[in-house]
Amino acid sequence: MNPVLPLALALATAVAAGGRLLLWQQSGPQDSGSLLTLLLGESRRAFADQMFLKADGYYHMGNYPSVFDLALPDGKTHMAKESEGHDQHGHSQPLPHHRDWLEAFGHHFRPTGHRHLDGIRDGREILPWLRLSAELDPHRVDSYTVAAYWLRERLNRVPDAEAFLREGLRANPDSYEILFELGRLYAENNRDVPRARAVLELAINKWIHREAAKPAPDTPSYRLILGQLATLEEQAGNLDRALAHYTRLKHFSPQPDAVQKRIDEVLTKMARPK
Amino acid sequence: MNTVWSLAKVVVLEMVRRKDFYVLFILTVLLTGTAGSVNLFNDRSIVRYLKEICLLLIWLSGLIIAITCTARQIPAEREHRTIFPLLAKPVTRGQFLLGKFLGCWVATGMALVLFYLLFGLVSGSRDHQWPVLNYLQAAWLHWMMLGIVIAFTLLGSIVFAAPSSNGTISFACAAGMLLLGRHLNKVALSVAEPLQSLLYTAYFILPHLELFDVRELIIHDAGLIRWDMVTLATLYAAAYGAFFLFGAWLAFRRRPLN
Amino acid sequence: MDATLSIEKLRVEYRSRDLGEATKVAVDGLSLHVGQGEVFGFLGPNGAGKTSTMNVLLGFVPPASGTAHIFGVDVIEPIARQRIGYLPEQTYYYKFLTAEELLRFYAGIFRIPKAETERRIDAVLKLVELDHARKRQIKTYSKGMQQRAGLAQALINNPDLLILDEPTSGLDPIGRMKVREIIQRLKGEGKTVFFSSHELGEVETVCDRVAILHQGQLKTEGRVSDLVREHSANLEQIFLKLIGYSPQP
Ligand SMILES: Nc1ncnc2c1ncn2[C@@H]1O[C@H](COP(=O)(O)OP(=O)(O)OP(=O)(O)O)[C@@H](O)[C@H]1O
Ligand SMILES: [Mg+2]
Numbered sequence: 037m038n039p040v041l042p043l044a045l046a047l048a049t050a051v052a053a054g055g056r057l058l059l060w061q062q063s064g065p066q067d068s069g070s071l072l073t074l075l076l077g078e079s080r081r082a083f084a085d086q087m088f089l090k091a092d093g094y095y096h097m098g099n100y101p102s103v104f105d106l107a108l109p110d111g112k113t114h115m116a117k118e119s120e121g122h123d124q125h126g127h128s129q130p131l132p133h134h135r136d137w138l139e140a141f142g143h144h145f146r147p148t149g150h151r152h153l154d155g156i157r158d159g160r161e162i163l164p165w166l167r168l169s170a171e172l173d174p175h176r177v178d179s180y181t182v183a184a185y186w187l188r189e190r191l192n193r194v195p196d197a198e199a200f201l202r203e204g205l206r207a208n209p210d211s212y213e214i215l216f217e218l219g220r221l222y223a224e225n226n227r228d229v230p231r232a233r234a235v236l237e238l239a240i241n242k243w244i245h246r247e248a249a250k251p252a253p254d255t256p257s258y259r260l261i262l263g264q265l266a267t268l269e270e271q272a273g274n275l276d277r278a279l280a281h282y283t284r285l286k287h288f289s290p291q292p293d294a295v296q297k298r299i300d301e302v303l304t305k306m307a308r309p310k
Numbered sequence: 311m312n313t314v315w316s317l318a319k320v321v322v323l324e325m326v327r328r329k330d331f332y333v334l335f336i337l338t339v340l341l342t343g344t345a346g347s348v349n350l351f352n353d354r355s356i357v358r359y360l361k362e363i364c365l366l367l368i369w370l371s372g373l374i375i376a377i378t379c380t381a382r383q384i385p386a387e388r389e390h391r392t393i394f395p396l397l398a399k400p401v402t403r404g405q406f407l408l409g410k411f412l413g414c415w416v417a418t419g420m421a422l423v424l425f426y427l428l429f430g431l432v433s434g435s436r437d438h439q440w441p442v443l444n445y446l447q448a449a450w451l452h453w454m455m456l457g458i459v460i461a462f463t464l465l466g467s468i469v470f471a472a473p474s475s476n477g478t479i480s481f482a483c484a485a486g487m488l489l490l491g492r493h494l495n496k497v498a499l500s501v502a503e504p505l506q507s508l509l510y511t512a513y514f515i516l517p518h519l520e521l522f523d524v525r526e527l528i529i530h531d532a533g534l535i536r537w538d539m540v541t542l543a544t545l546y547a548a549a550y551g552a553f554f555l556f557g558a559w560l561a562f563r564r565r566p567l568n
Numbered sequence: 569m570d571a572t573l574s575i576e577k578l579r580v581e582y583r584s585r586d587l588g589e590a591t592k593v594a595v596d597g598l599s600l601h602v603g604q605g606e607v608f609g610f611l612g613p614n615g616a617g618k619t620s621t622m623n624v625l626l627g628f629v630p631p632a633s634g635t636a637h638i639f640g641v642d643v644i645e646p647i648a649r650q651r652i653g654y655l656p657e658q659t660y661y662y663k664f665l666t667a668e669e670l671l672r673f674y675a676g677i678f679r680i681p682k683a684e685t686e687r688r689i690d691a692v693l694k695l696v697e698l699d700h701a702r703k704r705q706i707k708t709y710s711k712g713m714q715q716r717a718g719l720a721q722a723l724i725n726n727p728d729l730l731i732l733d734e735p736t737s738g739l740d741p742i743g744r745m746k747v748r749e750i751i752q753r754l755k756g757e758g759k760t761v762f763f764s765s766h767e768l769g770e771v772e773t774v775c776d777r778v779a780i781l782h783q784g785q786l787k788t789e790g791r792v793s794d795l796v797r798e799h800s801a802n803l804e805q806i807f808l809k810l811i812g813y814s815p816q817p
Binding site for chain 2: 167
């Protein structure tokens with residue numbers, strides 16, 4: 037018996053499992069977690085990381101950092117950041133500098149140059165990997181939020197985004213990140229103010245519950261939620277509520293002046309007679 | 311050359327008549343088909359993950375075919391004692407090795423043609439694009455890479471006493487090089503001195519199989535690779551292939567057969 | 569020296585891979601000459617060194633000392649093998665080939681032209697009576713059929729010297745007779761045949777000369793008729809005497 041065959045078979049099984057999982061996901065996502073735990077055990081989380089990296093790689097059209105690049109200073113994925121709408125992330129195009137001739141030669145055979153995908157055609161290509169990542173590690177929150185961002189914002193498939201976020205929420209009921217994405221979806225896409233409000237307020241509660249006591253809390257997320265909520269209330273005409281949220285936001289913001297400007301605007305609106 | 315070609319033809323014929331290739335091919339078709347039939351957010355035009363899976367399977371199959379086919383050649387000749395009537399004929403040991411190499415390489419190349427046709431069909435049926443030249447470049451480089459793998463597996467089958475371990479060792483080396491080869495210099499940067507020099511030496515000496523892996527370019531519809539670079543890569547592969555074959559010849563030249 | 573095959577003071581050793589184990593001397597100081605057109609029987613009990621000698625003649629094993637020449641060419645040179653036909657002691661041929669393909673493959677190595685190849689394939693397959701199975705893969709052959717296929721491949725290049733290691737082993741009585749006939753026919757065509765065998769009766773009938781090897785050393789060599797006269801016994805008795813076998817009381 038040739039020993040290569042079992043080895044290869046193991047690898048093929050891993051790949052097959054991947055395909056199977058995708059199928060499984062379609063038929064019913066509920067109890068897939070248990071099957072996977074059985075199948076892949078703890079390693080599934082590592083696989084999920086790989087899938088997420090793969091999605092990041094697709095986002096960069098194949099030119100994405102490896103674990104080894106990430107270990108060097110200045111290596112980081114930022115697809116998730118993108119999803120928060122900060123499009124102006126400033127990676128200046130680094131001139132391709134090669135450590136040696138092999139690297140220089142190798143660059144002809146790999147995608148190079150920092151290119152992001154754009155357009156509907158490219159954007160959807162990252163979805164299978166995020167789905168797989170979520171499938172492998174349902175507690176990896178990024179998978180849901182990033183996928184939802186793409187579905188909702190770039191592909192205009194709001195119901196799919198909502199369904200996927202709901203699925204993520206079932207696995208991670210305490211995730212303020214998912215609640216925030218969901219709130220944003222209700223606010224911006226569905227214009228469903230009561231639901232958006234309920235979800236975002238829940239997000240704030242979850243955040244306070246999980247993060248507030250930490251020595252280094254995740255304030256950027258908190259700011260995003262507060263900002264979203266404040267804008268929602270402002271647009272809905274609940275100016276006093278908006279004012280409360282802005283005031284709180286100002287307390288956490290690195291640019292309190294900008295927030296103060298919004299507060300002033302709200303105050304002017306409130307002063308205006310009905 | 312005639313002799314070498316005669317030897318090679320027998321290897322090719324063996325591969326055609328064995329079941330290994332068909333099993334791998336059907337497995338690839340089935341797995342790609344499974345992945346392709348998945349409904350992803352009701353979007354039929356999502357194609358890159360499918361290309362990725364199909365190419366991954368093709369790369370795995372290519373390695374398996376090349377290594378299993380090569381690793382068994384010389385041990386089987388000795389075990390079945392067919393090497394005796396063969397070398398009793400006017401065949402030099404060098405011709406024997408070259409014939410085995412050529413046979414395995416051509417057989418693998420034939421398998422690759424079928425695999426890449428399948429890939430073209432899979433991706434074309436979703437994408438409605440037929441970048442034939444890009445696929446040709448990818449398949450060509452893939453084939454060149456497998457030439458190196460075949461040459462060192464052949465060397466391994468002479469050097470290692472236990473024939474079965476050779477296949478595993480070759481597979482592990484090839485897979486390791488494909489996954490890590492590109493990063494050895496970066497890893498070297500992060501370790502202390504005696505090891506650092508060692509890793510750097512390995513980085514510059516070992517054949518960089520991953521150079522030939524242009525799957526990312528194909529998956530992301532990047533442009534053609536410059537042809538002069540393809541030529542250089544081909545020469546790079548030829549140099550390493552020749553080096554390993556020469557080593558195999560040195561080891562086998564005076565080896566008693568019994 | 570116009571001998572077709574000449575061996576001078578040949579010594580063959582097998583070096584053991586394991587340390588500490590002694591080197592095995594398989595052939596020790598063997599000198600032999602076989603002239604053109606002779607049928608030469610190479611005899612000896614199991615482990616005498618017959619196959620080892622042939623391994624040197626075909627370049628499989630380098631001699632520890634001494635030399636061997638075929639048609640005046642040192643056996644190290646591959647060209648020495650252009651005019652040889654060799655039947656190994658036991659071989660499985662490429663199982664996935666048919667007899668026809670096997671012969672075509674070997675003919676290719678000898679650079680025999682295409683038309684000539686087909687003609688010879690027909691001839692040798694008829695000779696060894698495998699004509700009916702020529703399009704079947706060798707894995708479907710019986711042991712005797714494989715042995716015949718082996719004989720066919722040894723004849724494909726119309727060799728001037730045949731080195732046959734136990735050509736009749738595994739054959740039925742008709743097959744053996746057939747091999748004897750083939751050997752005689754080759755002799756009639758002026759070919760030289762060097763073969764080992766345990767069938768002393770068959771050796772007696774076909775051989776011009778014989779050599780008896782025991783524990784790597786040559787015990788005797790000569791024309792069968794001379795030996796029989798000299799020892800006033802038949803070949804079997806001579807054989808047993810020379811290897812020091814005394815019948816149990
Ligand atoms: N590969 C080997 N390694 C070590 N010793 C060997 C090897 N091949 C043969 N020998 C030894 O060399 C001696 C001669 O063996 P050889 O095969 O030449 O005998 P033979 O005359 O052909 O015997 P038989 O009639 O059984 O075929 C034997 O003692 C055998 O054990
Ligand atoms: Mg023998």
